[in-house]
Amino acid sequence: MSDRLTHECGLAFVRLRKPLHYYQEAYGDAAWGLRKTYLLMQKQYNRGQDGAGLGVVKFDMPAGDQFLLRVRSDKHNAIERIFDAITEDTERLSEAITAETELDAKRACRFLGETYLGHLRYGTHSGNSMAMCHPFVRKSNIASRNIALAGNFNMTNSNELFAKLVEYGLDPVGDNDTQVILEKISYFLNDEHERLLKKHSNLEGRELAVKVSQELDLGRMLKKAAQYWDGGYVFASIIGNGDAFICRDPAGIRPAFMYINDEVVACASERGALANVFDVDPDEIQQVPPGHIVVVKRDGTIKTTEFTTPLEPRQCSFERIYFSRGNDPLIYKQRKRLGANLAPRIMRVLGEDLDNAFFSYIPNTAETCFLGLLEAVGGALRCTEADLIWDKIQDGSVTRNDLAKLNNTRVKAELIAHKDQRLRTFITHDAARRDLVSHIYDITRGLIEKDGTLVVVDDSIVRGTTLRESIITSLSQLKPKRIVIVSSAPPIMYPDCYGIDMSQIGKFIAFEAAVTLTKEAGNTALLDEIAAKCKEQEQLPVLQMQNQVKALYEQFSLKEISTKIAELVHPKDLDWNGKLNVIYQDVEGLRAAMPEYTGDWYFTGDYPTPGGNSVVNRAFINWHSGNDEKRAY
Numbered sequence: 001m002s003d004r005l006t007h008e009c010g011l012a013f014v015r016l017r018k019p020l021h022y023y024q025e026a027y028g029d030a031a032w033g034l035r036k037t038y039l040l041m042q043k044q045y046n047r048g049q050d051g052a053g054l055g056v057v058k059f060d061m062p063a064g065d066q067f068l069l070r071v072r073s074d075k076h077n078a079i080e081r082i083f084d085a086i087t088e089d090t091e092r093l094s095e096a097i098t099a100e101t102e103l104d105a106k107r108a109c110r111f112l113g114e115t116y117l118g119h120l121r122y123g124t125h126s127g128n129s130m131a132m133c134h135p136f137v138r139k140s141n142i143a144s145r146n147i148a149l150a151g152n153f154n155m156t157n158s159n160e161l162f163a164k165l166v167e168y169g170l171d172p173v174g175d176n177d178t179q180v181i182l183e184k185i186s187y188f189l190n191d192e193h194e195r196l197l198k199k200h201s202n203l204e205g206r207e208l209a210v211k212v213s214q215e216l217d218l219g220r221m222l223k224k225a226a227q228y229w230d231g232g233y234v235f236a237s238i239i240g241n242g243d244a245f246i247c248r249d250p251a252g253i254r255p256a257f258m259y260i261n262d263e264v265v266a267c268a269s270e271r272g273a274l275a276n277v278f279d280v281d282p283d284e285i286q287q288v289p290p291g292h293i294v295v296v297k298r299d300g301t302i303k304t305t306e307f308t309t310p311l312e313p314r315q316c317s318f319e320r321i322y323f324s325r326g327n328d329p330l331i332y333k334q335r336k337r338l339g340a341n342l343a344p345r346i347m348r349v350l351g352e353d354l355d356n357a358f359f360s361y362i363p364n365t366a367e368t369c370f371l372g373l374l375e376a377v378g379g380a381l382r383c384t385e386a387d388l389i390w391d392k393i394q395d396g397s398v399t400r401n402d403l404a405k406l407n408n409t410r411v412k413a414e415l416i417a418h419k420d421q422r423l424r425t426f427i428t429h430d431a432a433r434r435d436l437v438s439h440i441y442d443i444t445r446g447l448i449e450k451d452g453t454l455v456v457v458d459d460s461i462v463r464g465t466t467l468r469e470s471i472i473t474s475l476s477q478l479k480p481k482r483i484v485i486v487s488s489a490p491p492i493m494y495p496d497c498y499g500i501d502m503s504q505i506g507k508f509i510a511f512e513a514a515v516t517l518t519k520e521a522g523n524t525a526l527l528d529e530i531a532a533k534c535k536e537q538e539q540l541p542v543l544q545m546q547n548q549v550k551a552l553y554e555q556f557s558l559k560e561i562s563t564k565i566a567e568l569v570h571p572k573d574l575d576w577n578g579k580l581n582v583i584y585q586d587v588e589g590l591r592a593a594m595p596e597y598t599g600d601w602y603f604t605g606d607y608p609t610p611g612g613n614s615v616v617n618r619a620f621i622n623w624h625s626g627n628d629e630k631r632a633y
Contacts, residue, residue, distance in 0.1 A: 013236045258294065
């Protein structure tokens with residue numbers, strides 16, 4: 001993705017199903033669960049580099065001992081910083097743990113326990129301080145009222161949820177999404193306790209506490225807490241009494257995968273991480289069903305129940321295009337199909353230039369799509385040559401040179417650009433910053449001919465800033481006759497409000513292109529009409545709102561928007577007079593590559609929850625009023 005997006009966070013959950021001494025005997029490591037949690041976090045490092053956190057619950061700790069602990073960091077290499085300290089702690093174990101010495105070991109090692117909850121944070125709008133790092137914790141002197149919560153989510157209606165808390169008579173401190181959700185869950189967790197206290201009013205003291213802890217119904221609790229939630233989310237929580245749960249939004253927008261065997265219950269945001277950490281076939285890993293909660297009780301009972309009515313599945317397609325690592329075999333195949341689906345259109349655009357075309361990719365995440373494109377174009381070229389030879393065979397004119405040409409038919413591909421991972425554009429002065437940005441990518445000179453065409457694959461083009469300020473400037477130094485920028489994803493036209501930080505519609509290059517085309521067509525009045533309709537929508541209940549911004553894009557074809565984008569991202573002061581094309585994947589190609597991942601609202605404007613229509617209309621109002629820096633949700 002040439003314009004980096006702040007996007008989904010990552011979750012890592014590990015719940016041991018055997019005593020600690022079992023892992024000492026089986027693997028020579030009583031901290032086996034802790035190591036697995038570390039690996040799950042490390043293998044999802046791509047999902048969050050703004051901070052990390054880890055929570056642990058220790059079973060059967062005597063009164064006075066800690067049973068729920070948390071550590072967080074917002075520093076560079078946060079995972080390493082957290083686990084360096086924890087590893088020092090666990091290395092204090094001087095002897096192998098036995099059933100008789102488990103308690104002493106847990107007392108000696110603060111983060112040696114039975115249930116772990118790890119989180120990787122990509123900050124959106126709340127800043128990147130340690131206070132924003134998950135897990136968030138609500139404490140109590142009753143074990144079953146202690147809760148640590150971590151999530152990969154965004155809510156479209158956090159303000160309304162906050163107001164609902166105030167209606168309950170609460171005085172919440174802080175109104176960020178996570179704090180609001182924690183307060184709401186904690187409120188109904190307490191409500192569940194009160195229900196059980198009344199049910200067992202004949203008991204008291206420790207006997208009552210144990211009975212309440214055993215009968216705590218987290219599914220019932222979440223069903224109440226999740227009323228009015230509108231967004232994409234996965235939450236995982238560990239309770240001080242040893243219970244835990246994982247839940248997923250009703251449309252399955254955000255990903256959650258689980259692996260369960262007789263030793264462990266594990267959950268992560270990516271299937272590939274679980275498969276590699278536990279060395280199992282990906283088919284052994286299941287998704288958490290949308291609208292369901294998976295509860296793991298302290299006694300080891302696992303129960304999956306519906307906590308809200310599931311909706312039509314709308315799994316996020318950007319997870320497959322870019323966010324998740326490509327070591328999941330299904331994601332790998334889908335990304336290759338994205339490239340293959342682009343091949344016919346690229347060949348039509350190139351025409352006779354195909355013989356002089358050189359293919360490459362930027363950035364590294366586009367490599368798999370690039371491989372799929374090469375295979376498809378190469379296959380098409382060989383089929384064309386084979387048809388020509390067959391015709392010659394029919395009339396007896398085939399020669400050895402014809403066969404040699406078929407054998408040598410291939411697509412020319414080179415690794416043209418390399419990103420300088422350490423370069424930071426720390427200067428804000430425009431001229432100096434542009435100079436630094438232009439050096440983010442180093443190019444390899446001498447690989448293509450000056451009259452050649454350079455085809456460069458990107459996984460997505462969002463704002464066009466990096467294309468304009470860096471990539472095209474760098475590639476033009478090779479002096480090709482033509483540069484063709486190819487996006488494996490369709491153009492982003494609408495805001496996202498379910499995890500990706502892109503709620504400011506005016507920053508999308510596709511939106512800029514559509515607005516420019518509208519003005520060039522003398523139809524500026526349409527922009528005012530859309531803004532007026534968006535304002536009218538604000539007076540309606542959210543369930544009745546409709547996406548009014550679609551009218552802007554319905555005027556133009558994908559080709560028209562792509563052509564205008566090519567004009568907009570072409571640097572004005574560039575000393576290169578070659579031709580620039582921009583080719584986007586169309587929605588049909590996207591759906592053909594990943595038919596089960598229909599979450600495409602940022603491309604189509606078809607939102608999976610009512611809150612999405614509210615957000616897109618508000619985003620347009622912000623832009624139209626000159627307040628596009630304001631967050632739309």
